[in-house]
Amino acid sequence: MPTPNLCEKPMAEAPSALPEDNRMSRYSGVAMALHWLVALLILGNLVMIWFIDHYPDAWVRPVIDLHKSIGITVLGLVLLRILWRIGHRPPALPASYPRAEKLAAHAAHALLYAVILLLPLTGWIHDSAWKDAPTHPMSLYGLVPWPRIALIMHQPAAAKEALHSLFFAFHKYLAYLLYALFVLHVGAALKHQFLDKEPELQRMLPG
Ligand code: HEM
Ligand code: HEM
Numbered sequence: 595m596p597t598p599n600l601c602e603k604p605m606a607e608a609p610s611a612l613p614e615d616n617r618m619s620r621y622s623g624v625a626m627a628l629h630w631l632v633a634l635l636i637l638g639n640l641v642m643i644w645f646i647d648h649y650p651d652a653w654v655r656p657v658i659d660l661h662k663s664i665g666i667t668v669l670g671l672v673l674l675r676i677l678w679r680i681g682h683r684p685p686a687l688p689a690s691y692p693r694a695e696k697l698a699a700h701a702a703h704a705l706l707y708a709v710i711l712l713l714p715l716t717g718w719i720h721d722s723a724w725k726d727a728p729t730h731p732m733s734l735y736g737l738v739p740w741p742r743i744a745l746i747m748h749q750p751a752a753a754k755e756a757l758h759s760l761f762f763a764f765h766k767y768l769a770y771l772l773y774a775l776f777v778l779h780v781g782a783a784l785k786h787q788f789l790d791k792e793p794e795l796q797r798m799l800p801g
Contacts, residue, residue: 619685620797628675629798632668636710639664640769662721663734669714676707688792699782706775713768720761722746723754 621629643661646654687696721727722742732740746757786794 620799621684622682623800624678625675625682625684626798626800628671628678632671632675632710635664635668635671636713636772639668659733659736662717662732663740665714665717666734666740668710669718672707672711672714676711679707685797690790690792691786695782702775702778702782705771706779709768709772709775713765713772716761716765716768719743719746720758720765723749723757723761725751725754725758 620626639661642657642664646657649657687699691699721732723746724730727742727747732742734740746754749757783794786792
């Protein structure tokens with residue numbers, strides 16, 4: 595008998611309830627590619643900015659510019675990923691997972707999506723309120739001019755200063771939330787893989 599295809603399905607083709615069982619089920623190639631690309635870009639961007647105080651002075655501005663470019667790339671990829679996710683039902687979680695763990699996984703994934711969308715957005719707003727923005731135009735990787743948010747840029751100076759600080763705080767605390775979710779997310783994946791002996795990582799890996 596042919597092995598049933600339990601990969602992520604376009605919504606139109608997906609049955610209303612996918613079978614929940616312990617056979618191998620995987621995310622689609624597009625979902626995997628977007629997951630790993632976004633994860634790599636976010637982690638790279640974080641590591642790069644953590645050491646900002648230790649770079650030679652001449653590097654600081656180019657590093658911040660690169661941070662913004664990678665962040666905007668992440669914003670585009672996350673929007674694409676959310677659109678893809680809306681149209682494609684992910685593979686059902688194994689039936690052996692307790693109900694509470696399934697609920698926790700869904701909640702953590704929804705929060706992760708919210709945080710990885712809001713992080714670049716708050717960075718972009720913070721940067722659009724920067725007083726030196728008009729004399730330091732944004733450009734993606736030094737190649738493509740990228741706009742700042744006009745609504746923010748055209749605020750009076752005092753309002754911009756307040757927005758600059760406020761959105762930096764949002765940006766910073768969202769990063770803290772991401773660290774916590776990341777530990778939970780990776781911890782849960784490793785627990786399922788190595789303690790529960792479920793093929794958890796394979797759900798997000800090709801092959
Ligand atoms: C910043 C880094 C990461 C982010 C933002 C992230 C985000 C996400 C999100 C939002 C999902 C849910 C996908 C969906 O249902 O549409 C997911 C699934 C998954 N992630 Fe990550 N992830 C990251 C890093 C990692 C790492 C390092 C691992 C490896 C341990 C990992 C392993 C997985 C696995 C196995 C799934 C599938 C969960 C399932 O449905 O069983 N992720 N990730
Ligand atoms: C992947 C998305 C992003 C992540 C994970 C991220 C994360 C961070 C973190 C952790 C910091 C350091 C906060 C602190 O000092 O405690 C930071 C700083 C900063 N981020 Fe982002 N960011 C992202 C996207 C963006 C975007 C899209 C922009 C602007 C377009 C941006 C602009 C900035 C700026 C201007 C700073 C301050 C740098 C400095 O002066 O030291 N970020 N970001």
